[in-house]
Amino acid sequence: MNINLRQAVIANVSGNTQDQLKDxxxxxxxxxxxxxxxxxxxxxxxIWKNSDTKHQQEMLETLEQGLNQNE
Known part of the structure; x- marks a missing residue:
């Protein structure tokens, strides 16, 4: 059985509102x-694929800060 997880996740949330996605x-x-x-x-x-370079950099900075807090 070949299950495409990526497609399954996308199918499960497609059409959801922002509130539903947040939940x-x-x-x-x-x-x-x-x-x-x-x-x-x-x-x-x-999110990554649909973000411009500036927003990707912001995500990386946030990720780096979060990882450094957990050390």
């Missing part, structure tokens, strides 16, 4: 379940 992200993070990580990765990929 999905918050729920995935709060649950702390490892199985949610690939879905968050797909959503991040979509």
């Amino acid at each position: 999905t992200i918050v729920d995935a993070i709060q649950s702390g379940e490892e199985k949610m990580l690939p879905g968050l990765g797909v959503l991040f990929e979509i």
Whole structure:
């Protein structure tokens, strides 16, 4: 059986409102379940691909700061 996780995640959230997308992200993070990580990765990929260089740099800075706080 060949399951395309990327397509499945996109199909599950396509057409969702911003509030629904936020709820999905918050729920995935709060649950702390490892199985949610690939879905968050797909959503991040979509954000990254649809962001300009300036916003990508801001995300990298935020990521770096967050990682440095967890040291």
